[in-house]
Structures are given as structure tokens and as C-alpha cells.
Amino acid sequence: MFTGIVQATCKVEKIIEKAGLKTFEVALGTELLQGLKHGASVANNGVCLTVTELRDNIAIFDVMEETLKLTNLGNVKQGDLVNIERSLTYGSEIGGHVLSGHVHTQATVKTISHTAEHYNILLEVDEKWLDYIFYKGFIGINGCSLTVGEIEGNCFWIHLIPETLSITNLSDLQQSSLVNIEIDSQTQVIVDTVAKIMARKFAD
Template sequence: MFTGIVQATCQVVSIHKQAGLKTFEVEMTPELTQGLVTGASVANNGVCLTVTKVVNDKVFFDVMEETLALTNLGQLSVGDAVNIERSLTYGTEIGGHIISGHVHTQATVKAVSNTAEHYNIELQVDPHWMNYIFYKGFVGINGCSLTVGKISEDGFILHLIPETLKLTNLGHYKAGDKFNIEIDSQTQVIVDTVERVLAKKQLLNN
């Protein structure tokens, strides 16, 4: 489990292609690798990955073909920066919202508006997933816990503060790029339950 509070952006220093997967080598800070062991879970751009090896602050992850196809990890190149968060430790402050690291879909960047007054990113999402995204609701974007600023039929807008841009890789993205999206699980359960109840009621009335 994770909180959606990105701890650092870290560079991908190598990618090794193997049968059915790719091995990513990510260079982290000593603070992030302290106590990190093989088998631990680390969110990379919001994707929960298992540590396979740690060598001198270089952390290795094996990423299967399905994960590469369903997330933006498949588009990563050597030198790219990924948002990193270690697993949630109970007893510490939770500043975001609980996310699982299981990406539901990807969103395409439609436009970026960067002015002296604001930094907005407009995203387009498959209409199915818009059923779970609400104005002022939470959504995981590349592992960042963010509040939805505005919604439309096929997407939504994020209003980003300078601190978020400084601590994450969100400011590196441009029109046409894709973000990993994790919707709020509680919202999904509520929406799906209401839809089932209404569908059952309509069936009974017919």
C-alpha cells in the first residue's frame, strides 16, 4: 500500500530486455535504499513493483509484458525519471490517500497550460473510467495523490502547485504523453454498487 506522496524522482539508468519482461535499474538516494531488501514493494510511476536486487543504491525491478503494455513503464527509456514511493509504514503521517499501486488505465495529455498564474494539465481518459472521477475527488497520477480540478465528458484537469512540479515528474510531460491512472477504490465500490442496485431495480420493475 502507498499514500500517493512521491518521495523522489529517480533516474532509470539501464533497461535490460529479457524473454517476457524487462529489468529496470533505477538509481535512488541512500535515504530511499536504507533498509530496502529484495522482495520489498516500491511504486514506480504509481506501479507497485517488487525489488529483485539492490546494489550500491541501484535498485532492480523485473516488469512483466502485461504491466509494460498497460502502464507507461513500457514507454520508459534510459535517462527518464520515475516517481518513487516506498511502501506505507504504519505509524507515520499519511498526507495523501491510500492507493494500491495497481494501475487501472492510462490518460493521454491533451494540453499543458503553463502561465505565470497556473500550471494546468488537461487529460483525456476512456469514458468508462470517468464514471469514477469526480470534481474535487482523489485520483492517482503516476503515483501522485492529486485532487481533480475540473471534469468533462472524456477527461479532467489538474491544477499543479510548484512543489508538486518540483518533487515529481509531472512537469516533464507534454501533449500526447500518457500518465498512469489509479482511481480511488472506495469511489469505484460505491459507484459499482449503486449501478448494480439500480439495474436490479429496473429489471424488477420491468
């Protein structure tokens, strides 16, 4: 489990293509490496990956073909920065909201509005996911716990503060960039439960 509070952006030093997967070698700082062990879970752009090897300041992850297809890790290149968060430990402060590291879909950057007063991004998602996206609700974007802004059709705004921009890779986004989306699990359960109850009611 994760909190959606990104701890650092880390450089992908090397990507090795293998049959059915890619191996990512990611340079983690000393603080992130402290106590990290083989088999630990680490979120990369919001995707829960397992540490398969540790070497000096490098953590190595195998990314399966299905994950590459469903998330923006398939577009990551050597030298890119990925948002990193280590898994939640018992007793840790949850500053964001609980994330599983299982990406539901991707969203496309439609517009970036950057002025001296604000930094806003308009994201477009497949219409079927809008049932779970609410104004002022929680959402995970590239592993960042964020609050949903205004909704326009099948698009929604996010409003970023300087701190978020400084410690994540969201400041690197451009028009047409793809971001990983994790829907808030509690919202999904509530919406799906209500839909089932209503479907049964009208079926009677």
C-alpha cells in the first residue's frame, strides 16, 4: 500500500528489453535505499513494482508486458525521471490517501495552463471512468495523491502547488503526455455498490 506522497523523482539509468518484460534500473538516493530489501514493493509512477535486485545505488525492477501495455511505463525511456514512493509502513503518517499501486487506466494531457498565479492541467479519460471521478474527490496521478478540480465532459482539471511540481515529474508533462490513473478505492466500492443495488431494484 502507498499514500500517494511521492518521495523523490529518480532517474531510469538503464532499460533492458527481455522476452515479455523490460528490466528497469532506477537510481535511488541514499535515504530511499535505507532498509530497502530484495522483494520490497516500490511505486514507480504509481505502479507497484517488486525490487528484484539491489546494486550500489540502483534498484532493479522487472516490468511485465501487461503492465507496460496498461501504464505509461511502456513509454519511459532511459534517462527519464519516475515518481518514487516506498510502500507504507505501520505507524507511518498518511498525508495523501491510500493507494494500491494498481493503475486502472491512463489519461491524456489536453491542456496545461501555467501562469504566475497557477499551474493547472486538464486531463482526458475514457468516459467509463467518470463514474468514479468527482469534484474535490481523491485520485492518484503518476502515483501522486491529488484532488480533482472542475469536470468538463470527459475531462477534469488538477490544480498543482509549487511543492508538488518541485518533487514530482508532473512538471515535465506536455500536451498529449499520458499519465497513470488510480481511482480512489473507496469511491469505486461505493459507486459500484449503489449501481448494483439500483440495478436489482429496477429489475424487481
